[in-house]
Amino acid sequence: YQVITLFASVYSVQYPELYLEVLGWFAFVNLDFALVFRLECMSSYSWHFTMYLSLLLFAALTGLQFVLLVSLEAAGRGRAKLLRRMTKLIVLVTYLLYPSLSNTLFQAFNCQAVDGRRYLRRDFSIDCDDAAHRAAQWLAGLGIGVCSIGTPVLYLAVLWRNGRGAGGDAASDGDDDHVNDGNDDDGNAGAAGRTARRATHLDFFVQDYKPEFWYWEAIELWRKLLLTGFAALWVPGTLMQVITSMLITLAHLVMVARAEPYRGHACARAVRQGPAEAKASQEANCGAVN
Numbered sequence: 001y002q003v004i005t006l007f008a009s010v011y012s013v014q015y016p017e018l019y020l021e022v023l024g025w026f027a028f029v030n031l032d033f034a035l036v037f038r039l040e041c042m043s044s045y046s047w048h049f050t051m052y053l054s055l056l057l058f059a060a061l062t063g064l065q066f067v068l069l070v071s072l073e074a075a076g077r078g079r080a081k082l083l084r085r086m087t088k089l090i091v092l093v094t095y096l097l098y099p100s101l102s103n104t105l106f107q108a109f110n111c112q113a114v115d116g117r118r119y120l121r122r123d124f125s126i127d128c129d130d131a132a133h134r135a136a137q138w139l140a141g142l143g144i145g146v147c148s149i150g151t152p153v154l155y156l157a158v159l160w161r162n163g164r165g166a167g168g169d170a171a172s173d174g175d176d177d178h179v180n181d182g183n184d185d186d187g188n189a190g191a192a193g194r195t196a197r198r199a200t201h202l203d204f205f206v207q208d209y210k211p212e213f214w215y216w217e218a219i220e221l222w223r224k225l226l227l228t229g230f231a232a233l234w235v236p237g238t239l240m241q242v243i244t245s246m247l248i249t250l251a252h253l254v255m256v257a258r259a260e261p262y263r264g265h266a267c268a269r270a271v272r273q274g275p276a277e278a279k280a281s282q283e284a285n286c287g288a289v290n
Contacts, residue, residue, distance in 0.1 A: 011231070011242055047123035048136050051108060054101045055143045058094065062147065062154075065090045069158060091204055094151070098221065102148040102229040108133075108140035110232045121236070148225055152218040155205060159214055162202055213261035223252050 068087045072080055111118040111128035118128040126133055205217040226248050235241050256262075 047120065047126060051104050051136060051140065054104050055139070058097050058101045058147055061090055061094045065094060088204060098151060099224045099228050102225050105140040105143045105148060106229040106232045108137045110236055148229060152221040156215055156218045159202060159205060208263060209261050210263055213259065216261045
């Protein structure tokens with residue numbers, strides 16, 4: 001739903017009014033404030049205000065998330081439990097906000113020429129050559145580099161730092177109290193337990209994937225960025241824009257079909273295997289799903 005609800009603002013396709021109304025019901029999955037609260041209906045509404053508000057909120061949440069992640073490294077057990085729960089909430093909010101923010105930032109460069117002047121496609125009351133909009137474009141470019149491109153990189157670095165998603169299997173039930181404390185006789189087992197306990201706040205990114213595909217959620221973020229962000233810049237308003245996005249979607253489907261990163265893929269194969277093989281496959285890959 002995150003990608004579908006943003007199609008109307010990226011691709012110049014005339015959707016039926018009923019379809020757009022139904023999409024509006026799902027605007028909350030992107031935390032799109034302009035769409036949820038119908039800001040466009042306000043007489044004092046400005047698209048620049050939406051961009052500045054979204055960018056400021058995302059930057060503040062990302063900064064808070066970074067502070068929490070750093071604090072987890074030195075926190076004691078009791079304090080770490082609270083910090084992990086706070087981090088999980090912040091991660092979820094930033095994840096929902098990411099597509100709409102990226103879409104808004106790229107819209108700053110999506111202009112259309114009318115009678116010799118360029119106007120913003122998202123808001124035709126804004127002159128793209130105006131000094132105020134040029135300043136907004138400079139800030140949007142900075143936001144694209146730091147937030148839109150930097151967020152997947154940040155998640156990859158955090159997952160790698162925390163044992164490449166070790167928390168996905170360590171605490172699949174979401175209860176931090178059930179994670180190994182690491183007080184084993186074996187030093188390596190103890191270290192693994194501590195890593196797993198520390199990484200439970202990252203379950204959101206890894207719990208649906210097989211352990212070897214701990215990085216796949218970053219690929220999904222890049223897919224969303226291509227379809228709802230960069231897509232606004234390549235030959236906007238033409239059939240080639242739609243065809244290019246369809247090719248990206250097809251390439252992603254081929255990647256998923258060949259790699260089979262989701263735990264459910266192994267579960268489906270287990271149904272077609274013999275009893276012994278099915279049991280082994282389910283124990284290895286289907287535990288979190290069941």
